Amino acid sequence: MIAAKKLSGKFNTEMFDDVPVLQRKWQAALRPGEKLPRYEDVMLGSLGRLADHIALLRHDNDTLEISRSGRYIQKWLGDERWDIPLSALSPDCATALSEAAINAMRNGRPHLAVAHCVRDGLVQTYDILALPTSSRWGSTLIGTYVNERATQYNLLDAIFSTTDEGVLSLAAIRDSDRQPFDFQIVHLNQGASRLLKLPATELQWRRLSAGGNLLCSPEVVARLLGVINSGNRDQFEIDTDQRNLKLGVTAFGDILSLTISDVTALKRREASFRLLFDNNPMPMWVFDAETTGFLSVNDAAVQHYGYSRETFLGMKLRQIWPEDEWISHSEALQQAGETYHSGRNWGHLKADGSEIQVLTFGRRVNFEGHDGYLVAIVDITERRKAEARIAYMAHHDGLTNLPNRELYQDRLREALERGESEHKRVAVLCVDLDLFKNVNDSFGHPMGDRLLRLVADRLRSQVRGNNLVARLGGDEFAVILASDVSPNEASDFASRLIKTLSACYEIDDIEVVIGASIGIALSPGDGETTEELMRNADMALYRAKSDGGGVHRFFEREMDRQAQKRRDMELDLRRAFANGEFEVHYQPLVDIAADRISGFESLLRWRHPDKGMISPADFIPVAEDIGLIVSLGEWVLREACAEAAKWPADIKVAVNLSPVQFRSRNLVQVVVSALARSGLSPTRLELEITESLFLAETEANLAILHQLRELGVSISMDDFGTGYSSLSYLRSFPFDKIKIDRSFVKDLAQRSDCVAIVRAISGLGRSLNITTTAEGVETMDQLDWLRAEGCNEVQGFLFSPARPADEIERLLAKFGARASQAA
Structure with a gap:
């Protein structure tokens, strides 16, 4: 039946004003000798607010189509489309419009119909006025006016x-x-x-x-x-x-x-029975409690189910039950007490053989001397279809239609339970696509999405039976092999899968080539729970990616040991920051021409209470991964600025910045705050960055660098020459200093290519008016070579390793006159 909806529009008395107006307009447009007025004379012109309530139906070749509809009609229909057959609309609204239009065309006169609209127990009465007109194209057009007569109420x-x-x-x-x-x-x-x-x-x-x-x-x-x-x-x-x-x-x-x-x-209920039953727009009936035969049905039940009243009254309940539900229906009926409210949905059969899903509400009554049940029916067929679709979408990936992570974990849990009871192995394969990022970067995300769908198709073709493949997110997939596979079988399957996924893809005449890496874990040896197997398969995948990709690797216990070591490091790092275990040490920067200390590079050190000093090479990458480097970097910057404020005014301090700090987008404010709190002049602060900063979000990072330069802060590029395109970066930003990596300084005296590189970098610095600093200077020979090649500045163990802040004054005094003599 038609759904009762809360729609905007006029109510009650104004409705009765609208109908005569439209009827008079139709009559006035009827010309002598014509059976129907023309569409233009009736439906065009000053309809005003009524236009929102009018749907234009076209009758052509025994088919009714909705040609146009106003805003009120679109809300009533729940559909904004035009030029579609009524059969494409919800059956309730389509039936009401169709009956009004057919009566208007049959009589050649405006037809006023009343529709009772019910869905999920909500009732609303609508007036529908159909105005038949002729059109110049030969078809009949019916202007149909719809409006509610009174407010809705909840029937239940x-x-x-x-x-x-x-x-x-x-x-x-x-x-x-x-x-x-x-x-x-x-x-x-x-x-x-x-x-x-x-x-x-x-x-x-x-x-x-x-x-x-x-x-x-x-x-x-x-x-x-x-x-x-x-x-x-x-x-x-x-x-x-x-x-x-x-x-x-x-x-x-x-x-x-x-x-x-x-x-x-x-x-009192029995006295009001007839009032609620006979003219009720909700399907209702009374059946005999003993024979289950129908004793009475209301008009709504006859219309909704399609059986004639005589047929209905000759039937028993079983005849509207699907055969596969006879037993459950009968059991529920036997358990019914004085009142009944179905705790589940039931299947009912209509006269045309179609099955609907309903909720039933009943109570025991005495009907004309029979012990019976009064039953009210709510049709929830469409609701159940929508719920089923929502449930499917909740467990499947919207792009590839593969099971998603939630369904995958449920199925893996079930497979492990079966495997444990039957003493069978279950294999988990984590699959990651190689080179997929290149496809997105080169051809755009729409091409990447199409590629993922093709990958999903190939995976489906390889994973059959009780096995399952799912998309976990991005370009990561996972497979369950639940049929007691051996390591050799899992290995063979992984090899075939890599070969299948690595075959060329053709999209819009473009050949796309990617690869796949796979990590494998088998129960029970590699884990007995979904979490353990997934974690261990993921570690094996990480090893496969580290080995160059395009291969599969099995989980090994050493991987778990390394992962545990990493987790311990993460926990220790967070605790260390809270407990103040970090220190800032300072290594001198020596001006070769002046032979004196020109500044210090601040370097983060971690003094673990049990393990002693831990190498920055071990903990800095972990701090970057877990995001702790942002807080640590801010702390180092504040400490270095505060310490440098105590030094002579011509001594600078250099602070390293991680690319992760740029992602926070508040780096400039952090630098301003550190300078303001310490009172240090911006010209005495030097910030060191690496080339990896330019590998992502280049424009945004360049904007931040320019803001820092405007403060008066110097910008230095660290580890110059070890990246991918250093020269292009020098064009992108006017650096104040470039630091020659220690790998070139180490073999200066033995390798001519190192001399050539240092000479080229120094010459480049002079040409661009950029200071060059050589790192890792440990011998006098290295210092002589660097001086000969025109390097401006040096640092290294030849002068001093990084020292705590309380040794700065001694270093300045020791190297105060001439650093070379001190060395």
């Missing part, structure tokens, strides 16, 4: 919620041994409040053990506990306050549905 509330019958929901309360011993009232209607003679506010959330109402008696509580323990229905009577009350109890897990009835309420 009208029938059940406002009844004198009391309805309560009770939640069982269990003790430490999981035994029920008490109940709490979690929901009740006004009928229950009246019958229990207490306000709803005092009853809701009240425990029965608190006493105060008739449900709290030991006899009633004992019967309720019996229902919870057995899961069966129960029905019994209690006498109180000169009233005989009937209680019906049904268990749904730990929730009891309790109904309370008295004889007076029953009689």
